[in-house]
Each structure stands twice: as structure tokens, then as C-alpha cells.
Amino acid sequence: MDAGGYRDRVKIELCTRTQTATGWEETWSDVQTRWARVIALDPAARARYAQIESEVTHKVVFHGAVTLAIADNRLVWLTRGAKVLELLEPPRDPDGLGRHTEVAVREARADGS
Numbered sequence: 284m285d286a287g288g289y290r291d292r293v294k295i296e297l298c299t300r301t302q303t304a305t306g307w308e309e310t311w312s313d314v315q316t317r318w319a320r321v322i323a324l325d326p327a328a329r330a331r332y333a334q335i336e337s338e339v340t341h342k343v344v345f346h347g348a349v350t351l352a353i354a355d356n357r358l359v360w361l362t363r364g365a366k367v368l369e370l371l372e373p374p375r376d377p378d379g380l381g382r383h384t385e386v387a388v389r390e391a392r393a394d395g396s
Contacts, residue, residue, distance in 0.1 A: 289318040289346045292361040293368075298354075311357065320344045321360055321368075339371055339387040349374060349384040358388060367391035 295314040300307050322342045343358060351374045358368040368388040377385050 288320050289344075290362070291319050291321045293317055293319040293321065293343060293345070294359040294361055295349070295351065296357050296359060298357070314356070316361070317345055317349065319346070321362070338389045340389045341368060341387075343368065343386050343388055345384045345386075347383065348376065348381045351384075351386060357391075358386075 294316045296311040297314050299310045299312065301310065302308075320343070322344065324340060324342065351370060353370045353373060356370060358370070360366040360368055367390070369391050370386055370388055372387040374384045374386040377383065
């Protein structure tokens with residue numbers, strides 16, 4: 284994968300949860316913005332993920348090693364109008380050399396679910 288292929292700006296955000304009198308409040312703060320490649324899955328790939336009851340819509344590939352936690356991080360795809368992407372699987376290093384980090388995501392729905 285060539286470095287010129289990382290043409291999308293993706294912001295990594297971290298969630299802070301605070302207990303209030305009415306329940307839990309989530310606050311998202313910026314961690315960093317990185318270059319990445321956001322790949323929309325084709326219908327065949329979506330069907331394979333659907334077999335394992337996953338809602339993956341995109342795959343995000345970052346240049347270099349990136350540490351992300353499913354419960355604590357989300358991505359904002361700045362190149363496509365600040366679309367929020369929720370992590371669905373732990374990030375992985377596809378070649379084991381730390382050259383890139385790959386993570387499966389889904390576009391967050393407008394209703395927040």
C-alpha cells in the first residue's frame with residue numbers, strides 16, 4: 284500500500300463518560316487527525332460481514348501504528364463532510380510489520396444508534 288493512497292483526513296476522538304444526576308453524559312474530545320484510506324465495502328463484502336451479524340460499512344486503513352479502543356474511540360471522516368464512524372472490531376496490523384493499521388467501522392446513524 285503506497286503512502287499516496289492515504290488521501291482521507293480522519294480525526295480520532297476519545298469519549299469521556301461522566302455520571303450526572305440524570306444518568307451518564309458522554310463528551311467527545313479530539314485526540315489527533317491522521318491521513319488514512321477509507322474504503323467503502325462492496326455488496327459482496329457487506330454480505331460476508333452480515334453472516335456474522337456485523338454492520339460494517341467501511342474499512343479504515345491508517346498509515347503506521349494506531350492505538351484505538353472500541354468502547355472509547357470513534358472516527359470522524361473529515362474528507363466526506365465529517366461523517367462519524369463507529370469502531371466495530373479491534374484494530375489490526377494486517378502484515379504484522381506496523382506499517383499500517385486497519386479497522387472495520389460503520390457509519391453512525393442520524394438517530395445516534
